[in-house]
Amino acid sequence: MSSPPLRDLLLLFLFSTFFVCGASKPTSYPNKNGEQAKHKRASLNVLKTTVTDTQTIDWISLDSQGEIAQAPPPRTPRNTPRPLAELELPGAELGPPGTVPVSRADPDYLAKASAKELPGTQSLKRQSSNAGVHWYVSSNQTVDNIGGSCVFSLFAPFTERTADFSLLQTAVTRQNVLWTGGRGPPTPITQTVEAGWINFIDQVAQPHLFTFYTTNGYIRDGDNQGGWNTEHTGWVQVDPTIHPGSVFTPLSTDGGAQNNLKIEYALFQDHWWLGVEDRWIGYYPASLFSSISSDPASTTLAGGSDSIHYYGEVFNSEETLTTTDMGSGQFANTGYGHAGYILNMTYTNTNNVSTPYNAVFTDTDVTRYTHEAHLLSGTDMGSYAFIGGPGAGGVVGG
Numbered sequence: 001m002s003s004p005p006l007r008d009l010l011l012l013f014l015f016s017t018f019f020v021c022g023a024s025k026p027t028s029y030p031n032k033n034g035e036q037a038k039h040k041r042a043s044l045n046v047l048k049t050t051v052t053d054t055q056t057i058d059w060i061s062l063d064s065q066g067e068i069a070q071a072p073p074p075r076t077p078r079n080t081p082r083p084l085a086e087l088e089l090p091g092a093e094l095g096p097p098g099t100v101p102v103s104r105a106d107p108d109y110l111a112k113a114s115a116k117e118l119p120g121t122q123s124l125k126r127q128s129s130n131a132g133v134h135w136y137v138s139s140n141q142t143v144d145n146i147g148g149s150c151v152f153s154l155f156a157p158f159t160e161r162t163a164d165f166s167l168l169q170t171a172v173t174r175q176n177v178l179w180t181g182g183r184g185p186p187t188p189i190t191q192t193v194e195a196g197w198i199n200f201i202d203q204v205a206q207p208h209l210f211t212f213y214t215t216n217g218y219i220r221d222g223d224n225q226g227g228w229n230t231e232h233t234g235w236v237q238v239d240p241t242i243h244p245g246s247v248f249t250p251l252s253t254d255g256g257a258q259n260n261l262k263i264e265y266a267l268f269q270d271h272w273w274l275g276v277e278d279r280w281i282g283y284y285p286a287s288l289f290s291s292i293s294s295d296p297a298s299t300t301l302a303g304g305s306d307s308i309h310y311y312g313e314v315f316n317s318e319e320t321l322t323t324t325d326m327g328s329g330q331f332a333n334t335g336y337g338h339a340g341y342i343l344n345m346t347y348t349n350t351n352n353v354s355t356p357y358n359a360v361f362t363d364t365d366v367t368r369y370t371h372e373a374h375l376l377s378g379t380d381m382g383s384y385a386f387i388g389g390p391g392a393g394g395v396v397g398g
């Protein structure tokens, strides 16, 4: 056999290049995402690994994360029974004393982790394809703050594809921070700490608590730069049972039981602590946000937030318009007992006073997902909003 003609080799090369490029989905994250997360995983000193119904948990020594910060004063439990995390249930297998849980992400998912972004930013790059479109019911209040708290309904929204996601969340943000981590000149970006309730099956098999942070306006994820849950370093886990990725029970059903989860971010002694119900479960060190900027720390998210968001979001992972639900899948006007909601939305002002949230809600497309806002309601639900809808096709759960 003679060696193949040069032309054939060239064609083969062009074809394979085209194929590889053509096969990868548009995403704002570099392919290094998965590799970095695997590297982070390998660097953990895992003392025990357990498997729950929904995920694999690596147990690491609390102290292996460095010196652990002083938590804010204890939180008062609500006077109603609260949902329990999977690791709080009787019979759950835990790690040795002194360890904390870290949920292990699936490598296949990490290699193609979905883009995240804030509402209001997408119009700048509205694409011709539906793959990668985010649908929102969004709101934000521009106000100096050191965090905020709210109560999320706990529905299990139908998701059409395992790479679609459906969430209700808060984002505590600092705008116009000069980011010096890129190759070019310093760029004004938005920094965030985020948390909420999500159904994202590729991430965790059942609806769960999530956290997210970005130091660089979503330009890239990576260790100490940004990312979901504990996929990259940044988050410090303190609680022995509730962690980013925790599945909770019981959930809510349309026309049946209503359950919810209270969540709060608080800037306390240079750390952004996340409160879940009666516990401070962990934190993002504020230095993550100041270390990548030439600005004084006080003008980054390390020094406080200048806007807070409460919203619902659906991610359309493939080309066809998604039928993924938001909230319960019911439109907002079906109200309590049917629609998803966020109650008691507040921000904590710079005098450390919890203050009712007051903002305008907007919907990307009211034929898919809607809101009904009751801000400063004067009831025991404070500032609240029903949020949701069935997505394309108009069928709840399909």
Ligand SMILES: *[C@@H]1O[C@H](CO)[C@@H](O)[C@H](O)[C@H]1NC(C)=O
Pocket: 072, 073, 267, 268, 269, 352
């Ligand atoms: C804010 O107030 C809470 C009590 O509501 C208190 O425990 C906490 O220490 C205060 N935080 C700051 C930064 O003063």
Ligand SMILES: *[C@@H]1O[C@H](CO)[C@@H](O)[C@H](O)[C@H]1NC(C)=O
Pocket: 118, 119, 120, 121, 138, 139, 140, 141, 360
């Ligand atoms: C914040 O809300 C205003 C309307 O109140 C809207 O014009 C703006 O786009 C929102 N910003 C973001 C980042 O969502």
Ligand SMILES: *[C@@H]1O[C@H](CO)[C@@H](O)[C@H](O)[C@H]1NC(C)=O
Pocket: 078, 151, 260, 262, 343, 344, 380, 381, 382
């Ligand atoms: C909302 O806040 C009010 C006032 O603090 C409280 O009475 C009520 O129980 C809260 N609602 C929920 C669902 O936690």
